[in-house]
Amino acid sequence: MRRITSSSEWLAYYTSNLASHPTHPWHLGVDAPHDQLEPIVGSLQAWQLGETSDGSHLMRSAEVYARKTGDTTFVEVARLFIQEEQLHGDMLGRFLDAADAKRIKWNWGDYAFRAVRYSFTSMEVWATPVLMVETMALIYYKALHDATESRLLRSICSQILRDEVTHIRFQIERLAILHRKRPKWLLNLTYLQQRLLYFIVCITVWIGHGKAFRAGGHTFRSYWQTAWRKMNSAWRRMKPSQYVWGDTPSVLEVLTRKVA
Numbered sequence: 001m002r003r004i005t006s007s008s009e010w011l012a013y014y015t016s017n018l019a020s021h022p023t024h025p026w027h028l029g030v031d032a033p034h035d036q037l038e039p040i041v042g043s044l045q046a047w048q049l050g051e052t053s054d055g056s057h058l059m060r061s062a063e064v065y066a067r068k069t070g071d072t073t074f075v076e077v078a079r080l081f082i083q084e085e086q087l088h089g090d091m092l093g094r095f096l097d098a099a100d101a102k103r104i105k106w107n108w109g110d111y112a113f114r115a116v117r118y119s120f121t122s123m124e125v126w127a128t129p130v131l132m133v134e135t136m137a138l139i140y141y142k143a144l145h146d147a148t149e150s151r152l153l154r155s156i157c158s159q160i161l162r163d164e165v166t167h168i169r170f171q172i173e174r175l176a177i178l179h180r181k182r183p184k185w186l187l188n189l190t191y192l193q194q195r196l197l198y199f200i201v202c203i204t205v206w207i208g209h210g211k212a213f214r215a216g217g218h219t220f221r222s223y224w225q226t227a228w229r230k231m232n233s234a235w236r237r238m239k240p241s242q243y244v245w246g247d248t249p250s251v252l253e254v255l256t257r258k259v260a
């Protein structure tokens, strides 16, 4: 059983993580043969676009959420979260520049993903698809890491992977809070809807990025199995019954104490 991380703890985490982001070996340039880059560049362009949202919709959803729950600190947390995602977009953009590939402005997958997120100004409607895509990101950036010999790209992917693991916990806890008082039958219906949405996300991401996943060593079967294993773990951790809603230390506090 764990306690939900408070917004002031998240604020401390994002502030410190943004201040301690590692530098990457930009001086090396892309440093990978063309035949390794070719299967990933188109996909990287689309993923880079996805990481560069201005975050205005999340900020509106966060303000509504803060008003409803009284958790005003959350608005600042959301701002830092957006900043971290934009940093991912910047790094991937710089890599594309080094590879002489354009930064694109439109992609069908990105358009569809934004359409779902923007359909309502609700934290749940925002956090659910973001959690799913961040779960995909864990598989994607690992595949991208393994697809080339580029030390620069590997370094960028390693950092994004570290950040995304925590982003996933951030979304899972938000959804656990939002689901906390939901009756069991409605919660089961919510999970069923999420499974249907995730099925569509898995198919869509493979259609858009299958070539890059293959370059990173995946078959459709291994991709599918990994995707569902990771999301099943997220669903288990999302259940409100997994949390004590009192004042025991959070996972983040315990980790911080160990590091200190």
Ligand SMILES: [Fe+2]
Residues within 6 Å of the ligand: 051, 084, 085, 088, 160, 164
């Ligand atoms: Fe990201």
Ligand SMILES: [Fe+2]
Residues within 6 Å of the ligand: 085, 134, 163, 164, 167
């Ligand atoms: Fe993320």
